[in-house]
Amino acid sequence: MSALQTITVPAQPDIQYHPEYEKYKERTRRRKETETLQTTLPAGFPQKLVSPLVWEGKDVEKRDDWVYQLTDNQLDEIDAALKSFKALNLSLGHINQSTFPLPTLRPVLRDLSKEIHTGRGFVVLRGLRIDDYSREENIIIYTGVSSHIGNIRGRQQHARLANGTSPVISHIKDLTITTQRELIGAPSNTPDKQVFHTDAGDIVSLLCLNRAAEGGESYLSSSWHVYNILAKERPDLIHTLSQDWPVDGFNNPASPYTLRPLLYHQPATATTPERVLIQYARRYFTGFLAQPRSKDIPPITEAQAEALDALHFLAEEHSASLDFQKGDIQYVNNLSIFHARNGFRDEPGKERHLLRIWLRDPENAWETPQQLQERWDIVYKDVVEDQQVFPLEPTIRKSV
Secondary structure (H helix, E strand, C coil): CCCCCCCCCCCCCCCCCCCCHHHHHHHHHHHHHHCCCCCCCCCCCCCCCCCCCCCCHHHHHCCCCCEEECCHHHHHHHHHHHHHHHHHCCCHHHCCCCCCCCCCCHHHHHHHHHHHHHCCCEEEEECCCHHHCCHHHHHHHHHHHHCCCCCEECCCCCCCCCCCCEECCEEEECCCCCCCHHHCCCHHHCCCCEEEECCCCCEEEEEEEECCCEECCEEEEEHHHHHHHHHHHCHHHHHHHHCCEEEECCCCCCCCEEEECCEEEECCCCCCCCEEEECCCCHHHHEECCEECCCCCCCCCHHHHHHHHHHHHHHHHCCEEECCCCCCEEEEECCCEEEEECCEECECCECCEEEEEEEECCCCCCCCCHHHHHHHHHHHCCCCHHHEECCCCCCCCCCC
16 A cells, blocks of 8 residues: 555544434435435335335324223223232232233223234323322323233333342433433423334323423334335435344443344245334434444445435334323334434423333234344343332433
8 A cells, every 4th residue: 555545444424412404304315316216125025014014104194093991991991000000019010910900991902003003003002090090090000001011011211220120110201401412311301302213012091190391292103104104215325234234332331233134024924924123223223312423433324324214204204193191001103203302491399201111012913023132132132120220310311
């Protein structure tokens, strides 16, 4: 090599956590003009997915059959289950289908689990009597009802705490009033707009304890519908999404970054339909506040930057806005649906506060892609009853 020759080190593209539409369109224009983009899909990938899991947001907004309104009798049954569990004097990790019995509501909840896995992919359970109970009682009710949707709970931290326990519930609340923004690494603990993404795990469940004074709307979008659009219009981005990406470990010395695809194809079998799973959160490729993109790991490519923006803006264009009310529980298939939320403004007494549990239902669960198994094990493996903890107040957590 000549002394005058230089080595060009790949740099991180100009992309931030909050997507910028003009940058996205300019990157798309530039790549189409300067690159030869693939025009066919990866081998075996479907040209089009046909399923109830494929839906258009504006069509969902015209309907309300995704809401299940609890009756007074069902609410009384939930209250009786609460009293029954408290009488057992067990730790909350022992909440399950047996210790929180719902004899008449259970068949309904099992049908809702099927809807989550094979129907539209989400449901809203409406009408819990939040104001009638203490914080701990609401947590017991939320956990007990949810155990009939999915009886395995996931840890909300990257690993067990120092004392060996695993938090299995987390609080989605603005912490910028009490904590410096620069110390917060998760958008869920700020009032900022949260862009479209998926969490870890099979089912994301959220209970609304209180709404914001303004904003905070919840948005869902079918990732299968987004796939169909990209498969038709931009098959090159299907290639990009199904190849390995450098996922930031955020200064984890044991694993500074990992390589995995964001999109997984599962061919049909004798017992399961063909499926496509998209698993991603934008901040693992752009950073966010206290967790900026690590400097000593490979940057993403221009194609990957465009793919990230394409996922967000297509999800946004075809999303449904859900009227998320106090006392609602939202259950979402995390393997077929992107979710997001609008920015919000709190006032005293009107402070947005959600509780989150990650669930898995072994009876209806989808196969976990091999490349995601380690991540799923972090969430679900060895989360035993006596080690589960249910914080009553929000804290800054180490994200999964």
